[in-house]
Amino acid sequence: MTRKILKSAISAVALSLLAGAAAAEVGDQLQVNGDLDLVVETAAPAHMADTGIRTIYSGWVFRDADTQAMQMDDFDNPGLLYVDQGAEMWATPAGTSEKSCADCHGDASESMAGVRAVYPKWNESAGEVRSLQMQINACRTEQQGAEAFKYGKDEINAMEAFISMQSRGMPVNVAIDGPAQSTWEQGKELYYSRFGQLELSCASCHEQNYDNYIRADHLSQGQINGFPVYRLKDTKLTSSAGRFVGCVRDTRAETFKVDSPEFVALELYVASRGNGLSVEGVSVRH
């Protein structure tokens, strides 16, 4: 644990002592709705041995108390509006097949439990690594005979949020070996590649400088276990690929497209750095 996180944890305790029992304790324990504990801090997976990071933290740890609190209660979490929208789409027939997701997959709380935790994942019949969003769109075009959702837009993010919610609390566990390995290696290379006029790689901020400030922003480890996230500044959901676009743009580079194979590889690699953290369903970040 880095010094600053430790310090803020201590001051959070001191504050909560001052405030008495006024507010739910915020800082290092993420409990949703008073009954579901999520893992926001755990040992780094084995493949990160040479990164110098021993402990991985959810992005939730780095946000301020108000934002943290919003995620601790489903009523206060605006992302749940999109989960409801996703649930509605799940049950609505689409395309030439006139079938809904539910017609094949039934009750999502059973059929989709654990799905978010293992994506991006190798798809044998397609011969590629697919992100969850790609899989959703494959289902739409191949099974439902419907038009693919547009990447980066609300509909696909809402569907991902709904599916993600069914795995809330389960540990992220993406496979990085076997057929997915070459994609994972590609993602790793991207993670350490410097982009843009500012010549920043993902690692420059999220590996070497997490817990420091970049101007006014508290740098996290760039974990994506909480995605899709409800971003308060956008007042809507953002997917991990959508966030990558924003990050690369901020280095003053031309970014890859939101649905590019590069970002699928990066998503797999970044997800694997969070193996062991809880899927947060839909998280709240600023």
Place this chain on the structure above:
Amino acid sequence: MADNVTPRVRVPKSASAGEVISIKTLISHIMESGQRKDGDGNLIPRSIINRFTCDFNGQNVIDVTLEPAISTNPYFEFQSTVPEAGTFTFTWYDDDGSVYTDTKDITVG
């Protein structure tokens, strides 16, 4: 009519007589301010929730006028005294004339 408008309310199921309870409400709504322009430079017409009320057994608890500067998905948290068992009625008024309501019962024990 604005799309995907769904009211949500959280009220405790029971309270002791005279207790002050906390109520949370949220309605999903775009709250289009009427100040923005679309891609072609045309003004996007204003579409907001302009009034929100809460009544308890016919007696008004809160009556709010909302203005265009209020952001998407307006959220209210407020307190109410519960003198007796009864029903809270929540009403949202949309610019387009739509009225959305929700009710919650509370017991006193």
